[in-house]
Amino acid sequence: MYQLLHKEKLGPDIYLYRFRAPDIARYRKPGQFVIVRINENGERIPITIADVDTEEGSITLIIQAVGKTTLQMAQMRKGDSIPTLTGPLGEPTEIEKVGRVLCVGGGIGIAPLYPVARAMKDIGNHVTSILGARSANLIILTDLMREASDELIITTDDGSEGQKGLVTDAIRNLVDDGEKFEQCITMGPPIMMKFVCILTEKLGIPTIVSLNPIMVDGTGMCGCCRVTVGGSIKFACIDGPEFDGHKVDFDELMARLDTYRSEEKNALERYSSHAGCRLDSMSEGGSR
Amino acid sequence: MNAKERMKIPPVDMPEQDPKERVNNLEEVPLGYTPEMAMLEARRCIQCKTPFCIEGCPVGIDIPGFIKLIEEGDFKGAARKMKERNLLPAVCGRVCPQEEQCQLFCTIGKVRKDPCKSVMIGKLERFIADWDREQGEFEQPPSMKPSGKRVAIIGAGPAGLTVAGDLIKFGHEVIVFEALHRAGGVLVYGIPEFRLPKKIVQYEVDYLEKIGVEFRYDYVIGKTIPVRQIVDDFDAVFVGTGAGLPRFMRVDGENLLGVLSANEYLTRANLMKAYDFPAADTPIVKGKKVITVGGGNVAMDCARTALRMGAERSLIVYRRAEEQMPARLEEIHHAKEEGVEFHLLQNPVRLVGDDKGWIRGAEVIKMELGEPDSSGRRRPVPIEGSEFIENTDALIVAIGNSPNPLVPSCFPDLEVTRWGGIVVNEITGQTSVPGVFAGGDIVLGAATVILAMGHGRRAARAMNLYLSSGRWVDLDSALDLCRAEVH
Numbered sequence: 001m002y003q004l005l006h007k008e009k010l011g012p013d014i015y016l017y018r019f020r021a022p023d024i025a026r027y028r029k030p031g032q033f034v035i036v037r038i039n040e041n042g043e044r045i046p047i048t049i050a051d052v053d054t055e056e057g058s059i060t061l062i063i064q065a066v067g068k069t070t071l072q073m074a075q076m077r078k079g080d081s082i083p084t085l086t087g088p089l090g091e092p093t094e095i096e097k098v099g100r101v102l103c104v105g106g107g108i109g110i111a112p113l114y115p116v117a118r119a120m121k122d123i124g125n126h127v128t129s130i131l132g133a134r135s136a137n138l139i140i141l142t143d144l145m146r147e148a149s150d151e152l153i154i155t156t157d158d159g160s161e162g163q164k165g166l167v168t169d170a171i172r173n174l175v176d177d178g179e180k181f182e183q184c185i186t187m188g189p190p191i192m193m194k195f196v197c198i199l200t201e202k203l204g205i206p207t208i209v210s211l212n213p214i215m216v217d218g219t220g221m222c223g224c225c226r227v228t229v230g231g232s233i234k235f236a237c238i239d240g241p242e243f244d245g246h247k248v249d250f251d252e253l254m255a256r257l258d259t260y261r262s263e264e265k266n267a268l269e270r271y272s273s274h275a276g277c278r279l280d281s282m283s284e285g286g287s288r
Numbered sequence: 289m290n291a292k293e294r295m296k297i298p299p300v301d302m303p304e305q306d307p308k309e310r311v312n313n314l315e316e317v318p319l320g321y322t323p324e325m326a327m328l329e330a331r332r333c334i335q336c337k338t339p340f341c342i343e344g345c346p347v348g349i350d351i352p353g354f355i356k357l358i359e360e361g362d363f364k365g366a367a368r369k370m371k372e373r374n375l376l377p378a379v380c381g382r383v384c385p386q387e388e389q390c391q392l393f394c395t396i397g398k399v400r401k402d403p404c405k406s407v408m409i410g411k412l413e414r415f416i417a418d419w420d421r422e423q424g425e426f427e428q429p430p431s432m433k434p435s436g437k438r439v440a441i442i443g444a445g446p447a448g449l450t451v452a453g454d455l456i457k458f459g460h461e462v463i464v465f466e467a468l469h470r471a472g473g474v475l476v477y478g479i480p481e482f483r484l485p486k487k488i489v490q491y492e493v494d495y496l497e498k499i500g501v502e503f504r505y506d507y508v509i510g511k512t513i514p515v516r517q518i519v520d521d522f523d524a525v526f527v528g529t530g531a532g533l534p535r536f537m538r539v540d541g542e543n544l545l546g547v548l549s550a551n552e553y554l555t556r557a558n559l560m561k562a563y564d565f566p567a568a569d570t571p572i573v574k575g576k577k578v579i580t581v582g583g584g585n586v587a588m589d590c591a592r593t594a595l596r597m598g599a600e601r602s603l604i605v606y607r608r609a610e611e612q613m614p615a616r617l618e619e620i621h622h623a624k625e626e627g628v629e630f631h632l633l634q635n636p637v638r639l640v641g642d643d644k645g646w647i648r649g650a651e652v653i654k655m656e657l658g659e660p661d662s663s664g665r666r667r668p669v670p671i672e673g674s675e676f677i678e679n680t681d682a683l684i685v686a687i688g689n690s691p692n693p694l695v696p697s698c699f700p701d702l703e704v705t706r707w708g709g710i711v712v713n714e715i716t717g718q719t720s721v722p723g724v725f726a727g728g729d730i731v732l733g734a735a736t737v738i739l740a741m742g743h744g745r746r747a748a749r750a751m752n753l754y755l756s757s758g759r760w761v762d763l764d765s766a767l768d769l770c771r772a773e774v775h
C-alpha cells in the first residue's frame with residue numbers, strides 16, 4: 001500500500017498529491033510516469049511524476065479531476081493509502097545541453113513539464129517557458145516554473161493573466177522578435193501539442209512531446225497505448241511517452257482517447273450522484 | 289478387474305454447464321467429477337508396466353500411481369503423489385493440452401485410436417486437486433535449515449511460481465517481483481474465469497506465501513529496480529517474464545477504435561474485471577458483432593469472452609484450416625457449442641473505419657492450402673480477387689505473443705535469440721550471465737503452462753545446486769552426477 005503524505009489544491013479540480021514510494025523515488029528520472037490504481041476495483045491510469053523527494057521517499061503527482069477515478073482521488077485524505085503505484089515507467093527525457101530551449105506547457109501538462117524544464121536549466125541550457133490555459137486559475141506551478149526558467153511567459157485564452165491568446169501566438173511572437181531555439185518540449189492537451197508541432201515544424205525547431213494515451217498495464221503487454229509515430233506503431237508506455245512531435249499522428253491519438261468516452265461519462269455521473277461530490281467544473285457548468 | 293474389463297469401460301464425461309446458459313455467466317464450464325465418477329474413470333487405467341503417459345508429461349507426474357490411489361479412494365494419497373511433481377495441479381488439470389501430452393501416449397487411447405478416449409488424466413488431475421483444496425487442510429512442508437541464500441524471481445507466472453515453491457523448500461529466501469498487482473501471470477490476466485477460476489490461482493499463491501515466499505507487487509524489474517541491481521543484490525536470479533509482447537497484423541486500420549490486442553481485451557475482462565463495469569472501473573469495448581483473428585487458445589478465449597460481454601455474433605477468422613488450429617480440442621469444442629462462428633481459410637488484409645475512427649469492417653481475403661511449410665503444416669495461400677468486407681463492431685487481434693523484451697533490453701549481457709527469447713542451457717536454465725537463470729515463455733515464446741512449469745522445476749534444481757556449490761561452469765554435468773547418486 002502506498003500512503004498519501006500530503007495533498008493540496010492547486011486550482012479548480014487540480015490537486016497535488018505526495019505519496020510514499022521510496023523505490024520509485026530512488027530511480028525515477030524526469031519524463032517518467034507511474035500507473036495508479038486507487039482501490040480493488042479501480043482502473044489503472046498513467047500519471048507523470050511531477051517531482052520526487054528521495055529523502056522523504058516520496059513522489060509528487062499533480063492530477064486534474066476529470067473522471068470517476070480522479071474525482072475519487074480528490075476525496076482522499078492525508079494518511080489514506082492506495083493499493084497500486086507502479087513505476088517509474090517509460091523512457092526518461094533526454095536531458096542534454098543544446099543551447100536555447102523552449103518549454104511549452106498547457107494546463108495540467110505544466111506538471112510533467114516542470115521537472116524537465118528544471119533539468120534542462122540545471123544542465124546549462126537557456127530555458128524559455130510558455131504556460132498556457134483557458135483562464136488564470138488553471139495555470140499551475142507558476143513559481144516553480146519561474147525558478148526553472150530564464151524567461152517565463154503566461155498566456156490565457158480569456159486574457160485573465162499574462163498575454164491574451166494561445167501558446168502558439170506567444171511562440172510566434174518570440175520568433176518574430178528574433179529569438180532562436182535549438183529545441184522545443186511541449187506537454188499538455190493533445191490539441192495544443194498538435195498545433196505547437198505544426199508551428200515548430202514550420203519554424204524548424206525540433207520538438208519533443210509527451211503523449212498521454214489510455215493505458216492498462218503500462219509495461220508493454222497490451223498495446224492499448226499504441227500511437228503512430230513516423231508511420232510505425234509505437235507503444236507509448238515503453239517506447240515513449242516522449243516522441244518526436246513532428247512525426248506523431250495526433251488526430252489518431254485524439255480519436256483513440258475517446259474510445260471509452262460514453263462509459264467514462266456514465267461512470268462519473270453515477271459516482272457523483274451516488275457519492276454526492278462533484279467536479280468544480282460541473283458546478284461551474286463547464287464541460288470538463 | 290482385469291485389463292480387458294477395464295478397457296470396456298467408456299470414458300466418464302465430466303458434466304458441463306449448458307452452452308445456452310453459460311454464455312450468460314462467467315462460471316466455469318466443466319463442473320468437475322464427483323468422487324464416484326472419478327473412481328470409475330480411474331478404473332479405466334490398466335496400470336501399464338511401462339507407463340508411456342509419464343513420458344508425455346513435461347513434469348513427469350507418476351500418473352498410474354495417482355490414478356491407482358483414486359481408484360482405491362485414497363484421495364489424500366493421490367493428492368500427495370501428484371504434488372510431488374506438480375505445484376499447480378488444479379491449473380494444469382484445466383488448461384494442459386492433454387491430447388498432445390500424457391493422453392496421446394495412453395494405451396487405452398491407442399487401442400481406441402483416439403487420444404480423446406484415453407484415460408481422462410487431466411480430468412482426474414483436476415478432480416484430485418479440487419478435492420484437496422476443498423479439504424482446506426494446510427500442510428506445512430518439512431522445514432529446512434535456512435541456507436542463508438537469497439533468490440530473486442522476476443515474474444509471478446507459472447514458471448516463476450514453480451521456482452519459488454521449489455526453492456523455498458530447499459531453505460532459501462525467495463522474493464518474487466511482479467510487475468502487475470496480482471500474481472499468476474497469464475493465469476490471472478489472460479485465461480478467463482470461465483476456464484480457470486481466479487480463486488484457484490489465488491489459493492496456490494496464498495499457499496506459497498504461507499510457506500514463506502515473499503511477493504512484491506508493482507515491481508517492474510528494469511524500471512522500478514535496475515536488473516543489474518537485482519543481480520548484484522541476490523545470490524541467484526530467475527527470469528520468468530513470459531511472452532507478453534502482443535503481435536499485430538500490420539495491416540491498414542489496425543489503430544482504429546475498437547481494434548484491440550487479445551492481451552488488452554483479456555486483461556480488461558479478467559484482471560481488471562470489466563465484466564463488472566461500472567461496479568469495477570475498467571471499461572471494455574463491446575459490440576454486437578465481434579471478430580477475433582487467430583486460431584489458438586488465446587483466440588478461443590477472446591471469442592468466448594465476447595459472447596459473455598454481450599456480443600450477438602462472435603466470429604473466429606483464421607487463415608488456416610480447423611485441423612491446423614493450435615488451440616486445445618476442448619476449447620474449440622466449447623467455442624462451437626456456445627455459438628462462436630468459425631470462418632476458416634480467411635485472413636484480414638485491411639480494416640475499415642467510419643468518420644469517427646471506429647472500426648466498421650475488415651476486408652478479408654480467402655485462402656487455400658498450398659505446399660507444406662517448415663512447420664510441416666500446409667501453407668495458406670491467398671486466393672487472388674476473393675476479397676470481401678466482413679462488417680464488425682470490434683476486432684481482437686489474437687495472432688500471438690513474443691517474449692517480453694523489457695528485461696533483456698535493459699540488460700545487454702543477457703544473450704537472446706533473433707526473435708527475442710533468452711538463450712538458456714536446456715538442462716539447467718542457465719543464461720549467459722552467471723547466477724541468472726530463465727525459463728517459461730521468455731525462453732520458449734508463447735508456449736504452455738506445463739512447459740513453463742517444467743522449465744521452472746529444472747531451473748530450481750540447478751539453482752539449488754548452484755547456490756550450495758557455487759559452481760557455474762559445467763553445472764549441467766554436476767546435476768547429472770547428483771541425479772545418478774540419488775538413483
Ligand SMILES: Cc1cc2nc3c(=O)[nH]c(=O)nc-3n(C[C@H](O)[C@H](O)[C@H](O)COP(=O)(O)OP(=O)(O)OC[C@H]3O[C@@H](n4cnc5c(N)ncnc54)[C@H](O)[C@@H]3O)c2cc1C
Nearest residue numbers: 443445446447467473474478509530728729735736737740
Ligand atoms: C489467453 C491465453 C490463454 C492460454 N491458454 C493456455 C492453455 O489453455 N493451456 C496452456 O498450457 N497454456 C495456455 N496459455 C499459455 C500459458 O499461459 C503460458 O505459456 C504460461 O503462462 C507461461 O508462463 P510464464 O511463467 O513463462 O509466463 P507468464 O504467465 O506470462 O508470466 C510472466 C509474468 O512476469 C511478469 N513480468 C513481465 N515482465 C516483468 C518485469 N520486468 N518485472 C516483473 N515482472 C514482470 C508478468 O507481469 C507476468 O505476471 C495461454 C496464454 C494466453 C495468453
Ligand code: FES
Nearest residue numbers: 218220222223237
Ligand atoms: S499500456 Fe499496455 S502496452 Fe502500453
